[in-house]
Amino acid sequence: MQVNEAIKILDNINSEIAENEQYLSELDAAIGDGDHGHNMTKGMKAVVTIIDEKDYSDFGMLFKDVAMQLISNVGGASGPLYGTAFMEMAKWCKDKVTLTQDDLIELLNAAIKGIQKRGKAVENEKTMLDVLMLTTNYLKDQGLDGVEGFINSCVEKTKDMQATKGRASYLQERSIGHIDPGAKSMSIFLINMIKGIKA
Amino acid sequence: MVDIIVVSHSDQLANGIVELNKQMCQDANIYACGGLEDHSLGTSIDKLMDIINTIPQDHEILILCDIGSSYMSAESAIDFCDIADRCHLSKAALVEGSLVACVSASVGKDLAEIKNDLKDMILEK
Numbered sequence: 001m002q003v004n005e006a007i008k009i010l011d012n013i014n015s016e017i018a019e020n021e022q023y024l025s026e027l028d029a030a031i032g033d034g035d036h037g038h039n040m041t042k043g044m045k046a047v048v049t050i051i052d053e054k055d056y057s058d059f060g061m062l063f064k065d066v067a068m069q070l071i072s073n074v075g076g077a078s079g080p081l082y083g084t085a086f087m088e089m090a091k092w093c094k095d096k097v098t099l100t101q102d103d104l105i106e107l108l109n110a111a112i113k114g115i116q117k118r119g120k121a122v123e124n125e126k127t128m129l130d131v132l133m134l135t136t137n138y139l140k141d142q143g144l145d146g147v148e149g150f151i152n153s154c155v156e157k158t159k160d161m162q163a164t165k166g167r168a169s170y171l172q173e174r175s176i177g178h179i180d181p182g183a184k185s186m187s188i189f190l191i192n193m194i195k196g197i198k199a
Numbered sequence: 200m201v202d203i204i205v206v207s208h209s210d211q212l213a214n215g216i217v218e219l220n221k222q223m224c225q226d227a228n229i230y231a232c233g234g235l236e237d238h239s240l241g242t243s244i245d246k247l248m249d250i251i252n253t254i255p256q257d258h259e260i261l262i263l264c265d266i267g268s269s270y271m272s273a274e275s276a277i278d279f280c281d282i283a284d285r286c287h288l289s290k291a292a293l294v295e296g297s298l299v300a301c302v303s304a305s306v307g308k309d310l311a312e313i314k315n316d317l318k319d320m321i322l323e324k
Contacts, residue, residue: 075240119271
C-alpha cells in the first residue's frame with residue numbers, strides 16, 4: 001500500500017463513519033453519552049479536509065496529521081484514544097513509503113500500545129480493544145482470509161461483555177446487552193485498512 | 200507559583216468550580232476549561248492548550264479533571280505540548296481537590312507539596 005492509497009482509505013473511513021453516524025450514537029446512547037457518532041463524524045471530516053489538500057511523502061507524516069485532527073476535533077474519549085493510536089502508528093512508520101501485510105500487524109500493535117497507554121484497558125472490558133487486539137492476533141495466525149467476518153463477530157461479542165472502563169462502566173451489569181460503540185467504529189477502521197492492504 | 204486548571208466536559212461545571220474556589224481564594228490562579236468551543240459538552244484539547252500557553256513559564260501547573268475522557272484529553276495535551284516537567288495531572292476528586300489545591304497554592308506551596316496534600320483524595324479516573 002502506498003501513501004496515496006492510504007489517503008483513499010481514510011476517505012472511505014470518513015464516508016462509512018458518516019453513514020453510521022446515527023447508529024454509532026444510538027449504540028453510545030444505550031451505554032454512554034450518545035455522542036460517539038457525532039464526534040467521530042466531526043473528527044474524520046476534519047481529518048479528510050486536511051489530508052486531501054496536502055501532499056505526503058511518507059506514512060509517518062500522514063498519520064501524525066490524522067492523530068492531531070482526531071485529538072483536536074473529537075470531543076469525547078475517542079479523540080485521545082484514536083488520536084494516540086494514530087500517533088503511535090506515525091512513530092512506527094516514520095519515513096515509510098509503503099506498507100505490506102506484515103507491516104499492518106506491526107502498525108496495529110503500535111495502535112494497541114497507544115490506546116492502552118491512554119485508556120489503560122485490557123481485553124474483555126467492552127472497548128475498541130476487544131476488536132483491535134483479537135483482529136491483530138487473527139492476522140498474525142490466519143492472515144487476511146475471512147478477517148472481515150471475524151472483525152464483525154468481535155464487535156458482536158462486545159454485546160455480552162460488562163464494561164469496566166469508560167463511562168459505560170458506571171452502568172455496571174446494565175452495560176451488558178449492548179454493542180460497544182468504540183468496537184463498532186474500530187471495525188470500520190480495520191475493515192477499510194484491510195481492504196487497502198488486499199487491493 | 201502553582202496555577203490550577205479545572206477540566207470538565209461542561210463549561211458550566213468548570214466555571215462553577217472556579218467560582219467556588221474564588222470565593223475562598225480570590226487571588227488564586229485558577230482557570231476553567233469546560234466544554235467545547237461552541238459550549239456543547241465535551242473536552243477540548245485546543246482550549247486546554249490555549250490556557251496552558253497563557254501561563255507564565257516559571258509557574259507550575261496542576262490539572263484536575265472531572266471524568267474519564269477529560270483525563271485522557273488532558274494527558275494527551277501534556278504529551279504533545281512538552282510541559283510534563285512543570286505540570287501534574289491529578290486524579291483527585293474535582294471539587295474537594297480543587298479547594299485543597301487552591302488553598303495550598305495561595306499559601307505558596309509548590310507542586311510537589313500540593314500533590315502530597317491531594318494524595319488521600321485520589322479517585323479511579
